Amino acid sequence: MTEQKAPPQTPTLTVDTVRQGVTKDNNRRSKRRRRCVRALLLTFFAITCINAGVTSLLITWRAPTVVSFDMKGTLDRFTEQAAEQSLDEEQTKALTVRFMDILNDELHTWQGRHDALILVTPAVVSGTADITDEIQSAVAQKMSAGDGR
Secondary structure, three states: OOOOOOOOOOOOOOHHHHHHOOOHHHHHHHHHHHHHHHHHHHHHHHHHHHHHHHHHHHHHHHOOEEEEEOHHHHHHHHHHHHHHOOOOHHHHHHHHHHHHHHHHHHHHHHHHHHOEEEEEHHHOOOOOEEOHHHHHHHHHHHHHHOOOO
16 A cells, blocks of 8 residues: 655635735744844944944044145245345255245144145135144244254
């Protein structure tokens, strides 16, 4: 005698289960699946919000301050003052090189101390602090003190 395997029994379907579209076992499984998906989505959104907050803080924290400096006005002022002195060509060259070195050092020092981005005045429309007077007075002090660097 050969044994025949009976087909697996499926739960009987009633009008209510047909309306719901699932049997009781599938209903429990889908509830578990929905809870799991809901928990995963909630975790995903929480992590995304935390990452967005941390990223915006880092961008704000590391953004340099933007300031302006009137390079043309400073050079014009130096040229006028140098022209008032009676210097020969070699002395004028030495004075100009010394002035440019001091100006460059002062700008780099100010930029390092204030973590700032220095733009020339024509590149700025509005909304930045002007550091021209501060830099000019520091350069003038170093030039009058005879401090070459």
